[in-house]
Amino acid sequence: MTQHNLHTPDADDYDPSASSLADQVDQSVMAELLSIRSSIDNIDATLVYLLAERFKATQKVGFLKAAHRLPAGDPGREAAQIARLRRLAEDAHLDPAFAEKFLNFIIGEVIRHHEAIAEDHEAASGQHPQASALA
Numbered sequence: 001m002t003q004h005n006l007h008t009p010d011a012d013d014y015d016p017s018a019s020s021l022a023d024q025v026d027q028s029v030m031a032e033l034l035s036i037r038s039s040i041d042n043i044d045a046t047l048v049y050l051l052a053e054r055f056k057a058t059q060k061v062g063f064l065k066a067a068h069r070l071p072a073g074d075p076g077r078e079a080a081q082i083a084r085l086r087r088l089a090e091d092a093h094l095d096p097a098f099a100e101k102f103l104n105f106i107i108g109e110v111i112r113h114h115e116a117i118a119e120d121h122e123a124a125s126g127q128h129p130q131a132s133a134l135a
């Protein structure tokens with residue numbers, strides 16, 4: 001049974017002024033809050049598009065690694081990426097520990113995708129022995 005009274009907002013009916021604070025703040029504070037939130041909304045949308053592009057690129061890496069039976073993870077590359085991002089974060093006044101945690105979170109997901117691609121690839125080449133000989 002669908003629970004219409006427990007409505008969870010989705011992207012189609014996004015209300016940028018949705019808030020649980022309306023009865024706790026005066027209108028001028030709410031207006032300022034909504035104005036700042038409009039930038040936050042733009043930034044969040046950009047993050048989604050950027051992450052989608054990054055995952056498109058890492059998917060290509062996943063196919064390449066699977067085709068050549070390379071390991072999903074590359075700790076040497078990760079160490080270099082983390083050192084670089086920590087430096088960039090410091091320059092940008094972002095907590096470097098947060099930047100590292102965020103990158104590790106994304107890379108963990110990428111590695112799970114790589115492993116799934118490799119499993120699919122192995123299963124497919126098992127079904128076609130001549131394909132596995134060519135890999």
Ligand SMILES: O=C(O)C(=O)C[C@]1(C(=O)O)C=C[C@@H](O)C=C1
Nearest residue numbers: 058061073074075077078107110
């Ligand atoms: O560059 C690679 O080899 C990738 O698989 C991509 C990526 C990343 O997401 O940046 C993910 C896993 C590796 O450990 C290193 C980097």
